[in-house]
Amino acid sequence: MNKYDVAIIGGGILGTSISYWLSTLYDLKVCVIEKEDDVAKHTSSRNTGVVHSPFYLDPSKRKISSVSSLISHDLWEIFAKKKSLPWFEVGTIEVASDEHQHKTLEKYLKWSKQNGIPDDQIALLDSNELLKKEPNLHAYSGLYCSRDVSTDYGVFTRELHKESEKHGTEFLFNKDVLDVNDDSEAEITFSDNSTLTAKFMINCSGGNSLDIAKKCNLAKQYDDLHFRGEYWVSDKIHADLVKTNIYTVARFPEFPFLDPHWIKRADGTTEIGPNAVPVATPETYEGYTGELNVAVAKIREIFGGNVRRLLTNRSFLSMLSKEFLSSISKTKMVHRVQQFIPKVQPEYFTRHGTAGIRTPVISPKGEFVKDILEIVGKNSFHIVNYNSPGATGAPAYSAFIVKTLQDKGFLDYPQKPKESFWDFDEIIDLF
Template structure:
């Protein structure tokens, strides 16, 4: 293993691997490495999600312009990449349902946002309850937003393929490798891995997902924010329900300022269906079980109580929502009953098998508010991406290209050829689209 690199990326999720893909495509002579502590890329959040390729109707075109553009172009890029690599990409759409007049107003706003973010009339339409019954007779609602430019895939397969392409470009992938210490020298970073070995880099990119805040703090960055972790759980439904709907079905979120989700009816790319996810508060980005959560309970609580998160966890509404999510974890019926509101045919007794759980990490600022958008921080010879959540997987390719272009334009890391061909795309053409 080489000990010195020009760039090291911490995090082998879909964003870290996509950044490595574009960096290695534009810089044939530079040494690039990706460090991932798991035994494979996309082992955590990137491979434990709904697998949806989201159309940008949920994102405010002014406040979340970059995310909306990334999702819009990400759909096209993943579709192209799937065809090139013969990976699954199923155009099955999504239906967002409103159960009351308040929800209908939200759907009207989403329709407006979707069109402002680039969706055509043929991509999205708002139907009343009589109209939706004609195409989806099992759905019960007052109104439904049908989004046809929405698809299903397997992001684990995408991430693995992108990483292999990056390795072909010369990127070094270090799996089963944990960063235990980072210190800054005169002209390079020294990174201690697995508690004993040292490697060096001129520039460091922190794309570590659930551990991104901890890494930033260890480097003296983003000290005024902290993160909280939520485990999203799924239930697999029996095959008899697989044709209940033609599309995935979401309901309008009742509390959009909080990272709590009403469980969805999810069509997977393999044709199976699931209910989920909820958002159960946990104490570790790897808090899939009791042992890990018990181990991290006191350190995480001390961190939260000493930060703006203290205001959030003592907020009465937050506490009520958290209790509801915990109940949905302890009681299968509690979760299934949320979906029964719009799919009354579902019988909780027939659902017996749990799906794979994933963990999402959300940032709380010093004022105790959840940060709604991604945080990008330039620091001395380093770049940090925090709070990279939904539609993170959908927009990973164009967003990664944006980051690489930003580093180049700001002089943090000069790329050799910004007109290079990156697989089926010209890099500068991607940048023109999202900017």
């Protein structure tokens, strides 16, 4: 049986970032457990690739996420330049369709200042100013943030994997976690019946993180849902109708789903989307059920837990029905985008883009949990509900997690720092 000082479950951008900090700060035996054959096979590669500025995050309710996003912009830029990785400063405009939504943008402008976004990088534009910026963009107003970037987080994660491995982290691929016990130490059993133990375990397994936490008898009061977001890719001729990322003020602000947006990808393509299709697993990128036994278990969970309360919410049901319609109709999706880019037509979008899964956590009250859940076990730490802008904030947030574990006494080892392109102490001081 292999034994480690720290075992990290999840080889996405967060797990890989945490492994980088641990391998840079300590001489420990650290492993990253990943059920696929490489890092970043799921959400870390299946997102919009936007380095988000935290103008839309409430600084009082989502302070750590907003600080992480602000700090990480510069960290990712340093990394991209050192490694010659994609870094395209395209900017983002969040548009309002009427005076009511304009009030939301005014609120966001105040939040942006509180969250530390420089004044010269964000501006509230009226309809005429929007037309000067983007002649094909029609809206009541828009909040323009020039610092937003398009990149490829899958590429970032794979490069970070190399650095972490160089510093001594062992990456264990094709290891699907079957069971976990963290009573006296962390003992992890895999689907092939092999096992490993660790003095401490960090669970950051994305859409599977709540299930892993429950195996440690934690977070049992929560449930989750999986929603697939689908996109359509514009043909090359029409890809630059608008040259900036466009987001819209959400029609359903109480639910964590963005309305359709226009995304400029790092590879030069343009996509519109997403919708929100309920699926059975965090890996159901096509169809609706995935494996039948998993689907049946999820349906039982839905009708026996917190999700049942959510399904009595009329606003949620209205959102779900409208999003589902757009998931099965390209024309419906395009019509929604026409509300702010009137020139787009269904025939401009000839193929599906990348589908990704978002897994919101549901509280006992039947409400979506808005922020990250950090749950402490006996010999484990669980990061649950790590959704957007998770990839943006990963390098700073992972440093914050390592500092949290230090303060709690879980990393009581002498530090032996190695050369790093990021400064751990400087990052922590910014929190």
